[in-house]
Amino acid sequence: MKIRILLLSAVLLSTVLAHSQITKWEDKFKQLGPELATPNEQRTASGAPGHAYWQQQADYNMKIRLDDNLQRVSGEEIITYHNNSPDVLYYLWLQLDQNNMAKNSDAYAIEQSKIGDRMSLNDIVDLEPWFDGGFKLEEVKDASGKDLKYTVNQTMMRIDLETPLKAGAVYTFKIKWWYNINDRIRLGGRSGYEYFEEDKNYLYTIAQFYPRMVVYTDYAGWQHKQFLGGGEFTLDFGNYTVAITVPSDHIIGSTGVLQNPKDVLTADQMKRFEKAKSSNEPVIICTQDEAINREKTKSTSEKTWIFKAENVRDFAFATSRKFIWDAQAVDVGGKKPLAMSFYPKEGNPLWEQYSTRAVAHTLRVYSKHTVDYPYPVAISVHSKWIGMEYPMICFNGGRPEADGTYSENTKVGMISVIIHEVGHNFFPMIINSDERQWTWMDEGLNTFVQYLAEKEFDPNYPTRRGPARNIVDYMKGDKTKMSPIMTNSESIYQFGNNAYGKPATALNILRETIMGRELFDYAFKEYARRWAFKHPTPEDFYRTMEDASGVDLDWFWRGWFYGTEHCDMNLKEVKLYKWNTRNPEVENAFKKELKDAQPADISLQRDRAEGMVTQMDVDKDIVDFYTTYDPFKVTMLDVKDYEEYVKRLTEDEKKMINSDRYYYQVTVENVGGLIMPLIFEFEFADGTRRRFKIPAEIWKMSEPSVTKVFALDREATSIALDPQLETADVELNNNFWPARIIPTKFELFKQGQQRPEENPMQRAKRN
Numbered sequence: 001m002k003i004r005i006l007l008l009s010a011v012l013l014s015t016v017l018a019h020s021q022i023t024k025w026e027d028k029f030k031q032l033g034p035e036l037a038t039p040n041e042q043r044t045a046s047g048a049p050g051h052a053y054w055q056q057q058a059d060y061n062m063k064i065r066l067d068d069n070l071q072r073v074s075g076e077e078i079i080t081y082h083n084n085s086p087d088v089l090y091y092l093w094l095q096l097d098q099n100n101m102a103k104n105s106d107a108y109a110i111e112q113s114k115i116g117d118r119m120s121l122n123d124i125v126d127l128e129p130w131f132d133g134g135f136k137l138e139e140v141k142d143a144s145g146k147d148l149k150y151t152v153n154q155t156m157m158r159i160d161l162e163t164p165l166k167a168g169a170v171y172t173f174k175i176k177w178w179y180n181i182n183d184r185i186r187l188g189g190r191s192g193y194e195y196f197e198e199d200k201n202y203l204y205t206i207a208q209f210y211p212r213m214v215v216y217t218d219y220a221g222w223q224h225k226q227f228l229g230g231g232e233f234t235l236d237f238g239n240y241t242v243a244i245t246v247p248s249d250h251i252i253g254s255t256g257v258l259q260n261p262k263d264v265l266t267a268d269q270m271k272r273f274e275k276a277k278s279s280n281e282p283v284i285i286c287t288q289d290e291a292i293n294r295e296k297t298k299s300t301s302e303k304t305w306i307f308k309a310e311n312v313r314d315f316a317f318a319t320s321r322k323f324i325w326d327a328q329a330v331d332v333g334g335k336k337p338l339a340m341s342f343y344p345k346e347g348n349p350l351w352e353q354y355s356t357r358a359v360a361h362t363l364r365v366y367s368k369h370t371v372d373y374p375y376p377v378a379i380s381v382h383s384k385w386i387g388m389e390y391p392m393i394c395f396n397g398g399r400p401e402a403d404g405t406y407s408e409n410t411k412v413g414m415i416s417v418i419i420h421e422v423g424h425n426f427f428p429m430i431i432n433s434d435e436r437q438w439t440w441m442d443e444g445l446n447t448f449v450q451y452l453a454e455k456e457f458d459p460n461y462p463t464r465r466g467p468a469r470n471i472v473d474y475m476k477g478d479k480t481k482m483s484p485i486m487t488n489s490e491s492i493y494q495f496g497n498n499a500y501g502k503p504a505t506a507l508n509i510l511r512e513t514i515m516g517r518e519l520f521d522y523a524f525k526e527y528a529r530r531w532a533f534k535h536p537t538p539e540d541f542y543r544t545m546e547d548a549s550g551v552d553l554d555w556f557w558r559g560w561f562y563g564t565e566h567c568d569m570n571l572k573e574v575k576l577y578k579w580n581t582r583n584p585e586v587e588n589a590f591k592k593e594l595k596d597a598q599p600a601d602i603s604l605q606r607d608r609a610e611g612m613v614t615q616m617d618v619d620k621d622i623v624d625f626y627t628t629y630d631p632f633k634v635t636m637l638d639v640k641d642y643e644e645y646v647k648r649l650t651e652d653e654k655k656m657i658n659s660d661r662y663y664y665q666v667t668v669e670n671v672g673g674l675i676m677p678l679i680f681e682f683e684f685a686d687g688t689r690r691r692f693k694i695p696a697e698i699w700k701m702s703e704p705s706v707t708k709v710f711a712l713d714r715e716a717t718s719i720a721l722d723p724q725l726e727t728a729d730v731e732l733n734n735n736f737w738p739a740r741i742i743p744t745k746f747e748l749f750k751q752g753q754q755r756p757e758e759n760p761m762q763r764a765k766r767n
């Protein structure tokens with residue numbers, strides 16, 4: 001028994017050490033050194049691509065067919081790989097991400113599992129994988145049709161080259177494959193189908209559906225992280241031509257520009273499509289009535305839609321006979337990309353009103369803060385319970401009730417997910433970071449700009465992530481279940497807060513509180529400009545933000561990105577000082593006032609009350625000079641001494657001691673350990689306030705508390721630390737002098753009184 005207890009505590013201890021990152025006080029202002037990669041010819045010390053920067057290119061020419069009866073997708077692809085690296089490659093690696101849905105997938109094997117009282121099909125698939133979802137490879141051949149030697153390792157495949165691929169050389173090869181599409185609602189996944197029981201139709205959102213080149217970089221070589229479902233994707237740019245064959249009554253939304261609209265659209269739809277290209281508001285291209293008709297036809301013939309996309313890092317599409325389609329033009333940097341939406345009737349009325357408008361708004365705001373949107377289209381597709389991004393296209397949830405009403409949460413959630421997923425066009429589809437390694441580099445940066453876009457959509461937008469106060473509950477939570485932001489995508493505790501909420505908040509704090517908008521916005525835009533259509537790493541971001549703003553932020557990256565400490569500043573002590581003028585008229589009166597203000601000694605009070613007779617009352621012989629001496633009484637001699645003293649002072653010194661200044665000496669203790677600036681607000685009797693912002697460098701001597709004096713011309717009635725809640729201070733009770741009580745209400749709980757769930761639109765109808 002004893003051994004068991006010992007073992008348990010040892011495990012607990014190692015957990016604490018492994019995850020919480022507490023920086024030693026003496027290291028908090030140390031420049032980042034070993035944490036960052038050494039600058040080189042590919043990546044400079046200022047955070048820009050170096051003079052020898054290179055990246056690979058992979059072009060795809062694909063014929064894809066979707067089987068709507070068997071829910072299968074099959075394809076033939078020709079990959080043209082450009083080895084722009086200075087290295088000779090002896091083999092090529094490809095990603096077979098669909099293999100994470102194969103029965104023998106490591107994604108299932110490594111899933112921790114427990115039996116619960118209620119188990120869903122999704123829970124069971126982890127216990128006994130029954131869905132056969134992996135790639136079936138039919139052919140892997142070179143350009144001349146000769147079989148290539150290949151080895152599959154879970155979600156990756158190595159192709160061995162007969163002749164090594166030299167630096168600067170191009171290699172073309174072919175792969176033929178198919179796989180079963182997963183029911184996304186039952187089995188989960190970032191790609192798959194949603195089945196609609198009522199009209200017996202499918203809505204497919206198809207992604208990572210073809211064998212794709214693994215990225216080969218200067219900083220990691222071949223990216224060798226398997227797809228386990230959590231960490232997303234790392235891909236090179238290239239040009240795509242994709243022909244997609246689907247039932248002839250399907251409508252396709254896809255990455256790229258439709259090359260043959262006349263083959264697949266009716267004359268009316270063509271007319272509406274043309275109209276949309278110059279319209280500033282959404283134009284419906286395929287109507288709801290047309291969609292309802294198509295739901296019934298279930299055509300057995302097929303049509304092929306051809307799409308072309310240039311300089312994209314991936315390709316995805318959605319197809320269904322249920323799609324309604326609308327589009328509008330958006331003015332961005334002298335171009336007019338099309339914002340478009342594809343949704344089933346189940347998405348209305350929300351989708352017709354908001355989706356395309358949200359896409360257009362996102363392109364405008366993100367272009368302002370990063371780079372002009374460079375692609376010709378941006379598409380939002382609706383399917384249930386999803387938010388997933390690809391170049392030019394994303395799949396989004398947010399569905400009203402069957403009666404057409406919806407909660408405010410549904411509406412806000414839908415608009416937020418559209419802004420977020422369309423925003424991913426910028427991070428990571430254009431500013432192409434390694435998602436498999438660092439979730440925060442796309443999710444965190446994207447969630448930050450999403451916050452700016454939400455505020456610009458509606459000033460009262462109920463934003464979830466961005467404002468400092470919203471991260472407080474996470475920051476003060478259990479440190480053993482917290483990872484630094486700089487943690488690999490698969491190993492992150494509290495994924496949403498860590499990789500979305502915390503980095504977005506950190507950037508907002510940099511912008512509003514630490515750097516200021518002007519310096520921050522310039523540097524952030526510079527990062528986007530430098531790394532658009534390239535592969536940035538974390539150090540490229542950190543270095544660019546410092547390089548373009550002239551602000552040393554190593555302490556900030558260290559605290560917010562490499563650590564797990566929180567901000568808790570304790571306004572520990574406040575002392576008020578005034579000048580001693582040495583004027584006896586003033587100072588003696590002040591001393592007397594202080595003395596009189598003191599309560600009489602408790603024993604003396606009681607002795608008097610009891611009528612105690614003292615020796616002084618009865619023996620006149622013990623009286624002398626001091627019996628009646630008044631130390632506060634001002635004498636002629638005192639006045640003369642003072643006049644002598646004043647004579648010796650300079651004019652400036654005289655002015656100073658007679659200035660009637662109030663000196664507040666304030667001590668703040670850094671309880672949380674995170675380095676942050678200090679913002680003090682003094683309030684005066686007339687209700688006016690004065691604010692002092694002290695930069696974070698006040699903590700540079702690495703002591704857990706600091707003392708600072710503020711000279712005021714008036715007496716303050718109160719002092720508040722972080723009055724506008726901009727530092728994510730987790731404990732407000734110790735932020736005020738004098739102390740303030742923050743009231744909380746609690747309510748009576750009566751069992752059995754819950755009403756059935758009803759959204760406010762439904763309640764308004766009942767009223």
Ligand SMILES: [Zn+2]
Nearest residue numbers: 420424443446
């Ligand atoms: Zn995201």
